[in-house]
Amino acid sequence: MIERIGKKIRTDSSVIRGIGDDCAVLKYSANKYQLFTCDMLMQGVDFRANDDPFLIGRKALAVSWSDIAAGGGVPRHCLVSLGVNEDTPVEKIDKLYKGMTDLAKRYHVNIAGGDIIRSDKLLLDVSLLGEVEKSRLILRSTAKKGDIIFVSGSLGGSIRGKHLKFEPRLKEARYLAQYFKPDAMIDISDGLVQDLGHILKESRKGAVLYEELIPLSAAAESLQEALYMGEDFELLFTLPRFKAKKLLQKKPKAFRPIGEILDERLGLQLIDRRRRSRPLLSKGYRHF
Amino acid sequence: MIERIGKKIRTDSSVIRGIGDDCAVLKYSANKYQLFTCDMLMQGVDFRANDDPFLIGRKALAVSWSDIAAGGGVPRHCLVSLGVNEDTPVEKIDKLYKGMTDLAKRYHVNIAGGDIIRSDKLLLDVSLLGEVEKSRLILRSTAKKGDIIFVSGSLGGSIRGKHLKFEPRLKEARYLAQYFKPDAMIDISDGLVQDLGHILKESRKGAVLYEELIPLSAAAESLQEALYMGEDFELLFTLPRFKAKKLLQKKPKAFRPIGEILDERLGLQLIDRRRRSRPLLSKGYRHF
Numbered sequence: 001m002i003e004r005i006g007k008k009i010r011t012d013s014s015v016i017r018g019i020g021d022d023c024a025v026l027k028y029s030a031n032k033y034q035l036f037t038c039d040m041l042m043q044g045v046d047f048r049a050n051d052d053p054f055l056i057g058r059k060a061l062a063v064s065w066s067d068i069a070a071g072g073g074v075p076r077h078c079l080v081s082l083g084v085n086e087d088t089p090v091e092k093i094d095k096l097y098k099g100m101t102d103l104a105k106r107y108h109v110n111i112a113g114g115d116i117i118r119s120d121k122l123l124l125d126v127s128l129l130g131e132v133e134k135s136r137l138i139l140r141s142t143a144k145k146g147d148i149i150f151v152s153g154s155l156g157g158s159i160r161g162k163h164l165k166f167e168p169r170l171k172e173a174r175y176l177a178q179y180f181k182p183d184a185m186i187d188i189s190d191g192l193v194q195d196l197g198h199i200l201k202e203s204r205k206g207a208v209l210y211e212e213l214i215p216l217s218a219a220a221e222s223l224q225e226a227l228y229m230g231e232d233f234e235l236l237f238t239l240p241r242f243k244a245k246k247l248l249q250k251k252p253k254a255f256r257p258i259g260e261i262l263d264e265r266l267g268l269q270l271i272d273r274r275r276r277s278r279p280l281l282s283k284g285y286r287h288f
Numbered sequence: 289m290i291e292r293i294g295k296k297i298r299t300d301s302s303v304i305r306g307i308g309d310d311c312a313v314l315k316y317s318a319n320k321y322q323l324f325t326c327d328m329l330m331q332g333v334d335f336r337a338n339d340d341p342f343l344i345g346r347k348a349l350a351v352s353w354s355d356i357a358a359g360g361g362v363p364r365h366c367l368v369s370l371g372v373n374e375d376t377p378v379e380k381i382d383k384l385y386k387g388m389t390d391l392a393k394r395y396h397v398n399i400a401g402g403d404i405i406r407s408d409k410l411l412l413d414v415s416l417l418g419e420v421e422k423s424r425l426i427l428r429s430t431a432k433k434g435d436i437i438f439v440s441g442s443l444g445g446s447i448r449g450k451h452l453k454f455e456p457r458l459k460e461a462r463y464l465a466q467y468f469k470p471d472a473m474i475d476i477s478d479g480l481v482q483d484l485g486h487i488l489k490e491s492r493k494g495a496v497l498y499e500e501l502i503p504l505s506a507a508a509e510s511l512q513e514a515l516y517m518g519e520d521f522e523l524l525f526t527l528p529r530f531k532a533k534k535l536l537q538k539k540p541k542a543f544r545p546i547g548e549i550l551d552e553r554l555g556l557q558l559i560d561r562r563r564r565s566r567p568l569l570s571k572g573y574r575h576f
Contacts, residue, residue: 004378008385008389009389009399010393011398011399011400012396012398014364014365014398015365015398015400018398018399018400018401019399019400019401019402021401023401024365024367024400024401026365026400026417029317036365036367036400036401036415036417037367037401038326038367038369038401038402038403038413038415039369039403040369040371040403040405040411040413042371042405042406042407045405045406076302077302077303077312077314077324079312079324079325079326079415081326081327081328081413083328083330090292097296101296101297105298108300110299110300110302110303110306111297111299111306111307112299112303112306112307112312112314112324113306113307113309113311113312113324113325113326114307114326115326115327115328117328117330117333118330118333119330120408120409121408123328123411125326125328125369125413127324127326127367127415129314129324129417
C-alpha cells in the first residue's frame with residue numbers, strides 16, 4: 001500500500017529521500033541533512049491497555065529515536081499527539097509524559113509541542129526531527145553485493161517485554177556512521193526477514209542468512225520468532241568485507257555478522273544448521 | 289492538560305517557542321525559523337464515517353496548513369500517518385490520498401513520508417514542517433493593548449460543510465505578515481472565544497468584541513455558533529490602530545475588525561447590539 005501511494009507522490013529537490021526509508025531526508029544546511037519521521041502507537045497493536053503507562057510513553061519516543069538511529073543521525077525535536085478517552089485518569093497521563101520526558105532528557109531531545117485529542121483507545125503519535133552530517137547519512141537502498149550483514153543484538157520474543165524497554169541504538173548507530181559508514185542500515189521493527197527485505201528491495205539485491213549465526217534472545221522461543229516477530233529495534237546493517245573484519249576486531253560482542261548480500265536474482269536464502277538452503281519468504285508483522 | 293504538561297517540559301535554546309502556540313518555532317538558518325506542527329483527525333470527532341474521503345484527506349492537510357499560516361509562514365514538507373481498519377477498500381484509501389496530494393501540489397508541499405497502521409476508526413495524523421523569515425514570525429503571545437482585533441472571514445456553522453472544504457488562509461497570512469506584521473495571530477479552530485482566549489492568556493491581555501461587527505456565516509444559526517462552534521479556520525489577528533486603518537483602506541472586504549485588545553483585568557467582554565456589555569466565558573470546543 002505504501003509503495004502504491006509512494007509511486008503517485010512527487011517531491012521537489014529539497015527532499016533527498018522521501019517515502020521508502022526509515023526517515024524522510026531533507027536539505028538542511030551546508031554540511032547536514034534534516035531527518036523527519038513519525039510513528040503512531042495504538043493500544044491493542046503496539047501495547048496493551050494494562051501495560052505500565054511510563055513504559056508506553058517511553059516506547060512512543062524510543063521507536064522514533066530508532067528510526068533516526070538507522071539513518072545515522074541524532075534526534076533533536078519532537079511533537080507528541082496523545083489520544084485518550086474521557087475516563088483516563090490524570091495520573092495515567094502524567095505517567096505517559098513522565099516516560100517521554102525521561103527519555104527526551106537523557107538524549108537531549110526537545111519536546112517542542114503536541115496535542116491531546118479524544119480517542120476511545122489510547123493512542124500516541126510522535127513526530128521527530130533529527131539531523132545527520134551529509135557524510136554520515138545511511139540509507140536502506142545502498143547495500144552492495146558481497147557486504148556482510150550485521151545485527152546489533154539478539155532477536156525474537158520482544159513482545160514478552162523488550163518492546164517496552166529497549167534502548168534505542170543511537171550510540172551504536174553513531175559509532176557505526178562515524179567510523180564504519182555502513183552501506184545500508186535499517187532498524188528491525190517488522191522482523192528480521194521483513195526489514196532485511198526492505199534493504200534488499202530498495203537496494204535491488206539478494207542475501208543469505210546463516211541460522212547458526214542469528215543471535216536468539218533469551219525470550220525467543222524459536223528461530224521463527226527471531227526471523228519474523230519484529231519489535232526488536234536492533235540495527236540491521238551491511239558492511240564491505242574489509243570493514244566487517246575491522247568491526248569484528250574492534251567490537252567482537254556488540255555487532256554480530258549473520259549473512260551476506262548477494263545478487264538480486266538469488267532472493268533471500270537461509271542456510272540451516274545442516275547446511276541446507278531454503279528461501280525465506282517475507283511474512284513478518286504485516287499491518288494488513 | 290496541555291498547560292499542565294507544558295510546565296513540566298524544558299527545552300534548549302534551539303526551540304524559540306515550544307508548547308503553547310500554533311506551531312513549534314525552531315532555529316533554522318541565518319534569516320529563517322522552521323515551524324513544526326502536527327494535527328490528528330479522527331472519525332467521529334473531526335469528520336463522519338460517511339464523509340467524502342477526498343475531503344477528509346484534504347482537511348487533514350489543510351488543518352496543519354492553517355497552523356503554519358497563523359505563524360506567518362509557508363508549509364514545506366509533511367508526513368502522513370493513516371490508521372485504517374482491514375475492511376477499508378483500497379479505493380477509499382486512494383481517495384484519501386488524492387485529497388491530500390491535490391492540496392499538497394497546489395501549495396507546493398512535499399509529502400515526504402508516512403505510515404499506515406491498523407485502527408478501528410479512520411485516523412489521519414499529519415506532521416508538517418514550514419518556514420518563516422525571522423522578521424515575519426507571528427506569535428499568539430504578543431498582542432498589544434489598543435490593538436484592533438480582526439478576522440479573515442465569517443464565522444459559525446462550519447460543521448455544516450465548511451470544515452471539510454475551507455481554503456487554508458495561507459495567501460492572506462503571508463500578505464499580512466509581509467505588509468502589516470500583526471502583533472498576534474492564531475487560526476480559529478476551537479472557536480472565536482476560545483482562540484481569542486489563547487491570545488489573551490499568552491499575551492496577558494483582555495479584549496472587547498462587538499456583536500454587530502462579528503461576521504456570521506450563511507451557515508451560522510446564531511451568534512453563539514460564531515462565538516463557540518469552531519472549525520472556521522479563519523485567521524484571528526491584532527493590529528495597532530494605525531496599521532488597522534491602512535489595512536481597512538487596502539482590503540476593506542477581506543479582513544473584518546471585530547473588537548479591541550484591552551487590559552488583562554477587563555477579561556473578555558461582548559458589547560451587544562443594545563450597547564450592553566457582558567463577559568464571554570471560554571466554553572468553545574473542548575477536547576474534554
